[in-house]
Amino acid sequence: MSLVLNEDQEMLKDTVRGFCRDQASVKVLRHLRDTRDPLGYSKNLWSEMCALGWAGMAIPEDCGGFGFGYGGLGIVLEETGRTLFPSPLVATVLLGATAINLGGSEAQRQHFLPAVASGELLLALALEETAFHNPARIVCRAEKSSAGFKINGNKTFVLDGHIADKLILVARTSGETDSKDGISLFIVDNNSAGLHIDRTWMADSRNTANIRCVDVEVTAADVLGEIDKGYEILEKTLDIGRIGLAAEMLGSIKEVFERTMEYLKQRQQFGVVLGSFQALQHRAALMYSEIELCRSAVRKAFSELDGTQENIPDLASIAKSKLSEVFELVSNEAVQLHGGIGMTDEFDIGFYLKRARVVQQCLGDAAFHRDRYATLNGF
């Protein structure tokens, strides 16, 4: 299995990098934040990305996609991660479309996936209920009703929750709170009666929402997969999501590290450039070494995802824990090594620090994944 990008992938990378440099730099995120943009993403740029085929990258060809595999999506995520570019790529494509592709009926796949690829449909995964990722701890209940199911409960930290047309909502249909059995997935329209969606403002200026369900009615046709057996689809979706987020983090880490190295080579004190001090050189060299491991963890996960599909849970936890840890290290060091200017809002470095902490919590932080890895490996 190759851990090096092939020619097609290199070309895609150049294209996305050019797009981000010219149109989707950190300025876009800054502008959305400063204007308190109600959508929190740029509709025009999203249309352009969809026209370039990036939303349909991992969607099979028979569902309106391009069948380029997750490796292609990973490259787009990595490059947009470099500029912290906020788009529906994570919530709609990486999580939403993956869940429907893996768990949906043929009718659901044909109905939703082409609309995702063309950019007409936005999705969100309504999963978390507490401040900590814990996919089996589902209290939100869906109870049988005359029309189908009636949902009651709260969701938090729902990525793109306030802009999504449809929510994929994780609810309990049977079993105890922490049981993996008895979890079901529902596709819920954002206009449903009893659905209250409140946007939340996070430190990284990316889109999230809190959601309250009060007697929200859904029909049997809105169920994704089988009743009580949603956890398997959810877990597979989450692992792909974790690997995708690791790719996005890899881009952010590389960018903030490169910016820091540039600064060390320019900034002069005591008549020499900062980068000539050995104390700083060693910190840079240690970060470089950790980043090399990050690149390998991400490449390996994608090569197996598009290849043998073996050990995906292990590889997802390796990537998500390693990248979360190293993004924390590198974003902290970036602020420290930039000195005072790194503390100013005018400089971009702070955006990376804030993003590091939020994306760390997305789908499980480093400690969550070390615990999961240990459990998966029997110790």
Add this chain to the structure above:
Amino acid sequence: MEDSRHEEFRQDDFRKSTRAWLEENCPPAMRTPMPEDEIVWGGRNPVFKNPDSKVWLERMAAQGWTCPTWPGEYGGGGLNKAQSVILAEEMQRIRARNPLNSFGISMLGPVLLETGTHEQKMEHIPAIVRGEIRWCQGYSEPGAGSDLASLATKAVLDGDDYIINGAKIWTSYADKADWIFCLVRTDFEVPKHSGISFILFDMRSKGVTTKPIKLISGNSVFCETFFDDVRVPASNLIGKLNDGWAIAKRLLQHERTMISGFGLGGGRAARGSQNTGLEAVAMAYRGDQGRLSDPVLRDQIAQHRIDSEAFAFTSQRSAQEAKQSRGPNATSSMLKNYGCELNKRRYELLLRAMGTQALGWESVNPEDFGPQELAAARDWLRSKGNSIEGGTYEIQLNVIAKRVLGLPDMTSMLAKQEN
């Protein structure tokens, strides 16, 4: 297209014939895990604790497969890269032991093939392939450790010979070696990097003495080595006179690549093979209903294993990238450092997992400490040397900062040392 398919057929043939040859020639005893004391080092007075290892070495050497990619004209296997990968895979498949451990193979040979004359290669390479000569490395000196280029052992021309005087230290297995590859100063008038030469000589030469150094682990793998008017033919000099530093650096890269392999132990033992992984040992001592009872230790072992896996992926990726260039590159410093640190972390965690059972020094009654328990303390102590030998941790960080990240030098002194 036709060509690549043709190539594929040829590789399939090679795999079939290699598999058949190994099945026929690899003795069953050589398909079991190798205990430390059965490692074969070769040399003029070779030790074969297991008689089958002699048979195995002779058969592999006759094929040139102790050095699969070295040219056939010097006794090597003459295999191309793809074939050598197939050979390695097929050996791995039957868990065949490495027939020969040798500094001649891992360090001197590659450099000799790159820089030696035809006569020098004819003299030394076939003997390395067959494991007939055991080599040691004369680099560090009492006054030249990390600052290796300030070495003072001198070689003065006298007719057709050099007369060598000086002392080396940390010479691995000098007391067991037959020949030495040695850095000597041949010009005292020029900047320190410009007056060094690379020379080979027989350890039986008059005036060579060795003295083992007892280490904190109780073992003595390293020696002090003294040269007192040692007479060496001038034809034993490798490369150009006073050009030894370039050769020395090249050789250090090969050495780092070798040492970085230590770190793979943790990762590789992890999947598939039983009982060798750190977590398996920890479970044996501190497991409770399928889970490690100490949550902090559990978290740190998980972190170690995750890092080990990511490190193994990095070694694979580096090998794939190296195919596009030639030989080891600056990444070898990163791999060396990370591998060594992983190995050190592994032993620290092992001690914590085993408690006082890992801290026994000797066993008076058999029930005191088992052999693996006694090995734990010694191996832990040995691992401390990983980040000192082959260029210290700190020197590797300097190399990464400068060669990979392009950060500038603070002092010209450091610049000379590394460039």
